[in-house]
Amino acid sequence: MNTPISLAELGWRPLFQQALTLDQLDSGVIARVLGVDRDRLLLRGEQSQWHEPLEKRWHDVAIDERPTVGDWVWLQPDIPGTLTLLPRQTLLQRVASGTEPKPQLLAANIDTLLIVSSCNADFNPARLERYLALAMEAGAMPVFVLTKADLSREVDHYREAAQTLHASTPVVVLNALDRSAVDQLKPWLAPGQTVAILGSSGVGKTTLTNTLLGEGRFSTAGIREQDAKGRHTTTARQMVHLPDGGWIVDTPGMRELRLGDASDGIDRVFDDxxxxxxxxxxxxxxxxxxxxxxxxxxxxxxxxxxxxxxxxLKLKRESQHAQQTVWERRKRYKAFGKMARSVQKAKNEKKR
Known part of the structure; x- marks a missing residue:
């Protein structure tokens, strides 16, 4: 896709420009990350879209300092090693599963997070509060989107239940297969705006994405209606352009959302x-x-x-544990660095 596009249409904000010097603006290119593979980035600039090799040095920095979908970067395409990550406006991240939890980046510079559930057994207040805390910690605007309204006789019940979780968070009830969903979500899909869709498997996230795109770009799979359990149909995060000018990031469905240090977000969800x-x-x-x-x-x-x-109380305990885990990990890294320097010093003295 090499059709020219302005930075504003890509979602550029004047805030990002403060991180660049006039010399950098004249000598390099600004681009947005549309996708991430292990060894390369899919970038979109004003003039073209291309794949940029991700140098090994990026695998040696902290996970939350690596490029992710939605990030802005500056680089000189013909000069290796010039890729620079610009400061983020927002960052969605969770704790990946594993014995030693590590951060997993979901998307950066998101304006709105569409928190998707469905009007059936998938509706889970505790899970939705987690998504809500994630959005508020990141600084993105949350919107509850309840799908499968056409299959439920209790739509009003689910709408009221979602609204009671946080009174100021908009609630949109829709049929993800119906084109009217585009009009219902239009306030958050303006040109240059970026939204991410988050929710568990089988709630209709990919179906909704296809409806907003006006085409069946992504594959979908059904769910077992007796327990509303679905399969993962989206396997990687990617950012795509919507017909009306906005951008959307469809994320893989998740059975469990483990929060990191999200104390501010939790406090905002439970402000009462x-x-x-x-x-x-x-x-x-x-x-x-x-x-x-x-x-x-x-x-x-x-x-x-x-x-x-x-x-x-459960979320607060989880957040406090995450804070301790980060502190302990940094302490171990610091101790290892000190030991490595001591070993190197001993080697140098031995050579004398």
């Missing part, structure tokens, strides 16, 4: 509970039946949903 904690008698209240705990008082008065409180 956070406000209550300010009335606890002691600043270090653990909210586990402590004397003078405002949350315990609200539970007793029936003004606080106990299930919602437990979800809040």
């Amino acid at each position: 509970i956070v406000e209550l904690t300010r009335h606890c008698r002691f600043a270090d209240c653990q909210h586990q039946g402590d004397q003078g705990c405002a949350l315990a008082a609200a539970l007793e008065q029936g003004t606080l949903d106990p299930d919602r409180l437990q979800r809040f």
